[in-house]
Amino acid sequence: MRYLVTAALPYANGPLHIGHLAGAYLPADIFARYLRLRGEEVLFICGSDEHGVAITLRAWQERTTPQAIIDKYHPLLEESLRRLGISLDYYGRTTDPLHHDLSQRFFLRLLEKGWLEKRKVEQFWDPQASTFLPDRYIVGTCPHCGYEEAYGDQCEKCGALLSPADLIHPRSRLTGTPPEKRLSEQFYLRLDALQPLVEAYVSRCHWKPNVGPVIQNWLRAGLAPRAITRDLDWGIPVPLPDMAGKVLYVWFEAPLGYISITQRWAASRGAPHRWADFWLNPDTRIIHFIGKDNIVFHTLLFPAILIAADEGYTLPAAVPANEFLNLEGQKISTSRRWTIDIHEYLRAAPHRLDELRFVLTALMPQTRDRDFTWEEFASRINNELVATITNLIHRILTLLWRYGGEATVIPEGKLLHTRAESARTIGARLEAYDFSGALEAILHLAQLANKGLTESAPWHLPPEKAVGVVASYADLLAAMGTLLEPFMPLHVAPKLREQLGVDLLNWRRLEDPTPLLSSIKLKAAPQPLVPKLSPDELRSMQTQLLPTAPASASPSVAYISIEEFQKVQLQVVTIRSAERIPKSDKLLKITIEAADGTHTVVSGIAQHYEPEALIGQQAIWVANLAPRTLRGVSSEGMLLFAEGEGGKLIRVAPETPVPPGSPVQ
């Protein structure tokens, strides 16, 4: 079978982050590597998406040209992917003349076939920047709540959904000047007319459960004609004499990049016609790996364009879209700098790349959004990758080394069957695009091996017997050298094969319960494949990679009015006595002196303060909190403590002592 595997074309106006990696590039790479290991013919391509209004706007913001923007990011994107081991056969770009040519021919072909129509539309124009503005690049006063920084599509303050025309005093986010309305004529793709053909295609395919409903949703609502041209000076010119100043819409031409990049790959190999093996051949399976934001474009718009051209193009066989990866509970956001960028990770932890691949595969957002936390990053590496997988490898290799490093391998049948079954399971899960499930199966295999080793306990056997037992596990290690390759091809898998002295094997062989090798000879004392991630190393990575705190950036602060705040009566009090409450390990009974005499307060601070240390100290007291009985003691109000690192409580008090009962304002 011949496969064309693609990963979403990254937009050349910013760096890649771990969410992109987990969403599209990593699964695509694992899949492509797996197919190659099975001996399939695979072409794996990607490239920079270099057109579109966001690049123009970015150029304006940075006071430079679109060309300068893409020339900065195109190499950065390619290097990021390559260094993470994304095994692309070709990384292209949509400013390639081949791509321009192809896109223009597609446009003309669709025009000729009657699938395009002209329409007049009103758009907003920034006269100073000489560019049309997308809705969200227009700000103004919200007509509902009066918020002055509402966006043209939505008011962040009151949540109202707006269109730019609703805004009072609209202005351009780029220049601050009021935008002008301009009428212009654009070409629309008749998706409405193409819908029956698209539906026929969609119904022939099998979609992932997170993809199918999205498609059905669109089809049920009915596809609408979609503008495929724009008034911009950056992009692929509309190839018609009377259309100066108009370019093709980026979502019209970017997917065609999959074709043009294949053409460029073929040309680079000196066989220009070979692109047709993939794109004009129904026996080729085309598989697009993307994030969920691209589902519609890949499952409906792109197939619609290919169908409309009516020239026998191969349609996508599968679009295994992933959901999004969050970071420490919040959306990844480049503009808020809440992100782990790949090029920065490469700089901060160049020797921890397979580890990143491992964790992102385990956390892959295959059916729903997932959350990346540094804590989990460390725990997955230390407890799963190192403790279970690479420790098993090291365990077996050191045993072998101890018994001479050389042996005949006669694996027992049970071990061979376990290995073969695992290889089949892992393969089946990869073919179902269940990458984290495949990784789980590897962990499971390692657990079975650890268990078997513990049970047979060769270290208790006389050496001449022990060698044979340990050597039988060499078959498993030889298999691991290949099984791990799709997931961790940069260091772990090749290093294992090197220590073992075996090559990559064909995956199909792993699925057979026949021995993979007859003898084993280690050349050197084994070294651990992956060092554990120490708390220090983790902290250092965190500080390098997450320079800004995100919490304050959250727009959803629940404001209260001054009147509401004044309802809370705060006083400085002096603590007169403090004692533990019996049968409670957290509560202290505290007597305080306030403006109107003494009161009793119960505080859950026994694990942070010795009672004696509090006596005579001052604190802040919430005087009008409704009384409550805790462990039989009536608590009148509450003392304030700051929550420090690790949940440690620290008393809040005036800087210098004041008379008890002094108000806090």
Place this chain on the structure above:
RNA sequence: GGCGAGAUAGCUCAGUAGGUAAGAGCGCAGGAUUCAUAAUCCUGAGGUCGCGGGUUCGAUUCCCGCUCUCGCCA
């Protein structure tokens, strides 16, 4: 506002074409072990499967409503 997705053990997630054992990994507790990067193995505790209704002999699983999160569209 319309549409869609999600809400399951402390954490990250599977799962159930409706039915007496609700699962994994991590974490935690106890035990075993010491070949291995204090790694491994065994045992165990932990869940009114988001909230409220309904259908049913029976619902975490179906239907309706609600809340929260996310996405798409306008």
